[in-house]
Amino acid sequence: MKLWDIAHTRTGDKGNISNISLIVFDNKDFQLIKEKITATVVKQWYGDQVKGEVIRYELPLLGALNFVLYDALGGGVTSSTALDKHGKTLGAYLLEMPI
Amino acid sequence: MKSIRIGSGAGYSGDRLEPAIDLMKKGNLDYICFEGLAERTIAMAQKSKQEDVSKGYNELLLYRMEQVLPLAHVHNIKVITNMGAANPLAAMKAVAELGNTLGLKGLKLAAVIGDDIFENINQYLDHTLIETGQPLKSLKGKICSANAYLGCGGIVEALSHGADIIITGRVADPSLFLAPMVHEFGWNLNHHEKLGIGTLVGHLLECAGQVTGGYFADPGKKEVPDLWNLGFPYVKIDNSGQGYVSKLQGTGGSVTRATCTEQLLYEIHNPQEYITPDCIADFSKVEFIEIEKDKIAFKGATAKNATDTFKVSVGYRNGFLGEGQMSYGGANCIQRAILAEEVVKKRLDLFSYDIRELRFDLIGINSLLNRVEPSKSLSEVRLRVTGRTETKKQAQQIANEVETLYTNGPAGGGGASKKVEEIISISSILVPKKDINISIEYQTLNQ
Numbered sequence: 057m058k059l060w061d062i063a064h065t066r067t068g069d070k071g072n073i074s075n076i077s078l079i080v081f082d083n084k085d086f087q088l089i090k091e092k093i094t095a096t097v098v099k100q101w102y103g104d105q106v107k108g109e110v111i112r113y114e115l116p117l118l119g120a121l122n123f124v125l126y127d128a129l130g131g132g133v134t135s136s137t138a139l140d141k142h143g144k145t146l147g148a149y150l151l152e153m154p155i
Numbered sequence: 156m157k158s159i160r161i162g163s164g165a166g167y168s169g170d171r172l173e174p175a176i177d178l179m180k181k182g183n184l185d186y187i188c189f190e191g192l193a194e195r196t197i198a199m200a201q202k203s204k205q206e207d208v209s210k211g212y213n214e215l216l217l218y219r220m221e222q223v224l225p226l227a228h229v230h231n232i233k234v235i236t237n238m239g240a241a242n243p244l245a246a247m248k249a250v251a252e253l254g255n256t257l258g259l260k261g262l263k264l265a266a267v268i269g270d271d272i273f274e275n276i277n278q279y280l281d282h283t284l285i286e287t288g289q290p291l292k293s294l295k296g297k298i299c300s301a302n303a304y305l306g307c308g309g310i311v312e313a314l315s316h317g318a319d320i321i322i323t324g325r326v327a328d329p330s331l332f333l334a335p336m337v338h339e340f341g342w343n344l345n346h347h348e349k350l351g352i353g354t355l356v357g358h359l360l361e362c363a364g365q366v367t368g369g370y371f372a373d374p375g376k377k378e379v380p381d382l383w384n385l386g387f388p389y390v391k392i393d394n395s396g397q398g399y400v401s402k403l404q405g406t407g408g409s410v411t412r413a414t415c416t417e418q419l420l421y422e423i424h425n426p427q428e429y430i431t432p433d434c435i436a437d438f439s440k441v442e443f444i445e446i447e448k449d450k451i452a453f454k455g456a457t458a459k460n461a462t463d464t465f466k467v468s469v470g471y472r473n474g475f476l477g478e479g480q481m482s483y484g485g486a487n488c489i490q491r492a493i494l495a496e497e498v499v500k501k502r503l504d505l506f507s508y509d510i511r512e513l514r515f516d517l518i519g520i521n522s523l524l525n526r527v528e529p530s531k532s533l534s535e536v537r538l539r540v541t542g543r544t545e546t547k548k549q550a551q552q553i554a555n556e557v558e559t560l561y562t563n564g565p566a567g568g569g570g571a572s573k574k575v576e577e578i579i580s581i582s583s584i585l586v587p588k589k590d591i592n593i594s595i596e597y598q599t600l601n602q
Contacts, residue, residue: 064377064413066370068422071194071286071583077420079413103526113426117442117455118416124424130512132286134195135473135580137512137541138522145523 060151063089067147072132073124074106076147080119089121090114092155098123101153102146123150158393159339161332161356164223165189166363168196168238172219174364174387174406179226181403182389186335187227189219189236190328190361197325198470198579200241201273201300211242212249212322220250220320221257227319228259235310235331239322241300243268244596246322251598254320260601265318267309269593270325272467272586273301279467282584291469291584299579300470303586306432306461309593310334318597325468327431329357332390340394344461350434351458352396355441358429359400359418359453363387366400366418368408381407399452412443415451419443432465432588434458464585473580474511474543477550479557480518482570484535491565492517492536498564499540502556508549513542537570543578550575 059078062085067076078093080086099110108126115122129143130136140146162184164175168191179187191213204211216238227234239246247266254262280292287293302325311334313321323331333353336342342349359366367388368379379385386406392398402410419438423429429436440455479499483492496515503510516522518537540557544550554573561568 060376064371064373064417066417066421068420070422070424071581073424075420075422075424077417079416079420081413102524105524105526111424113424113439115420115426115439115441117440118419120416120420122420122423122426131580134198135543135578137476137478137514137543139516139518139539140523149524149526 057155058151059093059153059155062155063151065147065150067144069129069133069142069144072129073126074128074143074146076123076125076150078121078123078150083119086116086119088155093121095123098150101150102128105146156393156395157340158391159185159335160389160391161185161335161360162187162389163360163363163387165191166361166365167191167193168213169215170363172222174385176222176226177403177406178387178389179223179230179232184230184232184389186233186235188331188360189234189238190331190363191236191238192240192325194468194581195579197240197302197468198300198581201470202579204241209245212240212246213238216246217249217253220253224250224254224257224259224262224320228262233314233335234320235334236321237323237326237331239266239324241271241324243322243324247596247598250320250322251600254600262320262600263318264320264322264598264600265313265316266596267305267313267321267323267326267593268596269309269591270303270305271301272303272591276301276469279584279586282586285583285585287582294469294471294582297471297473298469299472301467303465303467303591304432305465305591305593306330307334307337309595311338313595314338316597328361329354329431330433332357332360333433336392347434347459348457349396351436351456354429354431354434354436354458355438355453355456356390356392356398359415360388360390362418362421364408365421366414367402367410368414371414371417377413379407379409383407399446399450401450410449410451412445412451415443415453430462432461434461463588465588465591467584467586468581469584470579470581473578474545475547475550476541476543476576476578477553478539478541478574479554480537480539480572481557481560481568482535482537483565483568485567488536489517489520489533491567492538494565495538495560495568498560499556503553506552508544508552510542510544510549510553515540547575
């Protein structure tokens with residue numbers, strides 16, 4: 057099973073910081089992602105893309121985790137040389153993670 | 156109990172107009188807000204103002220207002236927008252001229268002014284840039300704009316003076332939507348819970364279609380009906396802070412707990428501390444409840460006192476960006492693209508330019524996230540080379556070196572493209588609120 061099977065995501069940017077939400081379709085799966093998908097796991101998953109730390113916030117009422125990825129956007133939308141300067145495509149990669 | 160209906164007419168500067176017009180015709184709205192100003196948009200607008208003092212507002216402003224103004228007049232809908240960008244006063248004058256041509260007698264326009272602090276920027280050279288920790292003076296000589304993120308105050312004042320169409324520069328996105336609630340319901344700075352709810356409403360609406368099923372669909376998993384015909388959202392809210400988000404019946408899209416949750420967390424860091432100019436909102440206890448299909452109630456938002464500073468976006472010239480692309484397809488295309496990459500690398504070495512963040516992407520393989528191993532089954536791949544340089548000429552060289560792969564590179568390259576542009580970057584400082592003077596200009600049509 058992949059995260060895609062049980063959760064969805066949206067990615068946003070502020071300057072050089074990316075935030076990726078991970079939201080379960082069914083609240084009964086929240087405990088599972090809370091245990092497995094730690095900030096460390098997410099930091100490793102994105103490898104060199106994320107130069108800074110990853111902080112995780114929990115929203116149990118919404119069945120959601122919010123990951124904040126520092127120094128993750130090559131300087132941010134106004135100076136990055138990346139194709140996707142906002143990093144809006146990043147979240148979908150998280151859904152490929154096996155769980 | 157008093158309630159109002161607030162629609163969202165645009166989620167970014169270039170957004171569609173038809174769904175907004177639809178909402179104004181059939182949504183029984185009291186207000187509609189058009190959000191059209193991203194971090195960098197205002198710096199670009201500032202540039203166009205410097206070239207022509209009558210410009211510097213959103214390029215689609217008059218296109219939109221030509222259809223919006225008559226509907227606002229007929230249906231008595233108040234319009235709030237930050238499409239004034241770098242020049243709200245010129246924007247108001249242009250809209251007034253349009254309104255007079257359309258014969259919309261009596262319509263009262265307002266421009267909220269005061270976010271532009273570029274003239275005073277030298278006062279703040281010792282302030283710290285939030286992003287880098289360096290002092291602002293590290294950008295001296297390159298700074299080209301400085302705009303404070305204002306709160307809802309100026310708009311509320313304009314509403315209390317009877318303005319129908321309110322045009323602002325840099326006002327924080329949720330504040331555009333909070334303003335009508337504060338005005339209509341008499342909420343004030345001590346009503347923490349209310350400000351939190353109003354900011355939540357603003358945050359849900361500020362990206363327009365992103366809460367009604369836009370930016371959400373994932374075939375086979377998250378289906379959205381008639382995505383092509385996506386309806387824009389509106390919120391109905393009463394003075395106790397109870398309300399729901401919905402869209403017009405008969406439009407495409409869907410409003411669900413899932414679409415609302417994605418939008419709630421969009422561009423949020425700590426959900427307990429979402430800092431806006433009006434308050435520090437706390438979204439950590441927010442819940443969404445489905446009342447009926449496409450009608451989602453919200454509860455649980457609150458807030459703390461606002462900070463005593465405004466965030467100021469400082470635009471600065473940051474060199475040039477050069478980019479070239481070339482595609483390879485068919486047998487062995489990945490190996491030919493990799494050879495093309497090596498060729499461009501060595502060519503650029505010849506010039507010994509100081510190229511920052513020189514980047515080689517293989518679109519289809521690693522341009523979005525450099526983590527994926529190339530698959531042998533790809534039938535096409537596109538090389539993208541980009542970098543930042545001091546001068547335009549150097550940026551041009553990057554673009555040209557990709558184009559010359561046509562006759563000088565590996566076999567079968569096609570579809571070259573190139574781009575050279577000046578980079579205006581944004582950094583931020585915090586400025587005491589007491590330093591910012593907000594003023595409002597009014598103009599009533601045909602008087």
